[in-house]
Amino acid sequence: MEAPLCMDCLNRIMLCPACQKKFDDGLITALEMQIARILYKLNPNATFKHLVETEEAVIVLSEKKMLGQIIGQGGANLQKLRDFLGKQVKVLGVDDFASLAESLVSPAEVKSINKVFTKNGEKQKVVVRDGEKLRINSVDVGRILEKASGLEVEVVVE
Numbered sequence: 001m002e003a004p005l006c007m008d009c010l011n012r013i014m015l016c017p018a019c020q021k022k023f024d025d026g027l028i029t030a031l032e033m034q035i036a037r038i039l040y041k042l043n044p045n046a047t048f049k050h051l052v053e054t055e056e057a058v059i060v061l062s063e064k065k066m067l068g069q070i071i072g073q074g075g076a077n078l079q080k081l082r083d084f085l086g087k088q089v090k091v092l093g094v095d096d097f098a099s100l101a102e103s104l105v106s107p108a109e110v111k112s113i114n115k116v117f118t119k120n121g122e123k124q125k126v127v128v129r130d131g132e133k134l135r136i137n138s139v140d141v142g143r144i145l146e147k148a149s150g151l152e153v154e155v156v157v158e
């Protein structure tokens with residue numbers, strides 16, 4: 001996984017052929033491009049992998065070591081992103097599937113994560129306990145985990 005836009009495209013309006021192709025192929029969204037450019041102005045060292053919009057919030061997915069750079073001193077960058085989007089913004093690390101799943105379902109709990117085999121290959125089955133406590137609905141949790149991991153994910157709520 002790489003950052004949504006290359007360094008050149010963070011700083012100008014036109015896209016280079018490589019980034020244009022990623023956009024045309026649906027690998028990056030208009031919102032990801034917009035946020036990548038805003039974040040670059042706030043902190044040129046801050047990069048993220050993906051951005052997923054849910055009804056409640058915008059989830060920024062990044063490497064764990066980048067979290068502080070994205071959030072900024074005292075949460076300053078995060079506040080600017082919130083103001084811009086008019087929505088809650090959460091920044092989560094994608095390095096570890098299990099801890100990302102735990103963060104997404106909190107204060108509900110991950111009961112189990114298992115690899116199950118399907119007709120088309122395999123998928124990660126995430127079983128959530130105390131589903132009524134979910135703050136992000138289970139469909140969105142699955143969508144975010146798929147985007148972060150590149151794996152097929154099924155979320156089952158108990």
Ligand SMILES: [Zn+2]
Nearest residue numbers: 006009016019
């Ligand atoms: Zn580019």
